[in-house]
Amino acid sequence: MPEGRPLPQVASELWDLVVGYFKQETLDPFKQLLRFVAFGVVGAFLLGCGVILLSVSALRALQTETGDTFGGNWSWAPYAIVTAALLAGGGITWMARGRRGAAR
Template structure:
């Protein structure tokens, strides 16, 4: 609390001092925890939405690749070779996954 005219720090009661300390601690805690958490929630919200959309898009592309290999190689991959389009799709998806992992981890510093 602010000092009035003719009032010194010694004139305040212990209750007023404790109340002032409580308000200072509460305001500091809000400033240092609540405000950064609001920013973190926004960051996580958009990150999760982006991750979900990216996962859906990649899944669609992998299925499209599988269907393209099956339809374009219909005469080649008949009978005993019908599993090959799945192997091709798995290999391509694995390579893309490894490239993404490499791109993510290459930006980190070693310290």
């Protein structure tokens, strides 16, 4: 019978194989998932900042560019218009999200 390799060398190679397999099957996919989630969080934050800035600019435009239309007792109307626009945008986004999930 041919002589095999020494036991410490076999154990060392086995350990290297186990560590390599662990990295390949667990750590690498976890790192990719973490990167995907990080880009998603950053994108959601930037999108939220953009929506806030656009809604404030729309409110400001309604208050300044309409003259006396929203003066006196109608001073609440620009806030209601912007709130309705934000709710409509949120509803459209919610419906689009639901359709995509049902198509899977």
